[in-house]
Amino acid sequence: MALHPHQKEELADLAVAAMRERGLQPEFSAPALQQLRGIDGPGLAEGTDIVDLTGLPGARSTTTTRATWTSSP
Known part of the structure; x- marks a missing residue:
């Protein structure tokens, strides 16, 4: 299901608000x-x-290029 640009913006705003509500x-x-x-x-390895x-299971890279660790895949 493709999202319209206004829907993407609304989802992004909701995600930002949810993160801030959780102290992130x-x-x-x-x-x-x-x-x-x-x-x-x-870096040097x-x-x-x-x-x-x-x-490891649960290690992934998000579309924002931030590395994320989740406890479930």
Whole structure:
């Protein structure tokens, strides 16, 4: 089912309101964005304490490119 542009905007507004009601920040903070601008490439994957969790059930990437972890798939 395709959504009309006004429906997408309404859903986005509802999602932002729901996040704020639950104490979440729907947007990245200024310090987080500043830190992001300082990243010029991938980190170094060295050391035994680095674990790749991307293959675990419930690990996914959202359309907003924020990494999300859920307890159920």
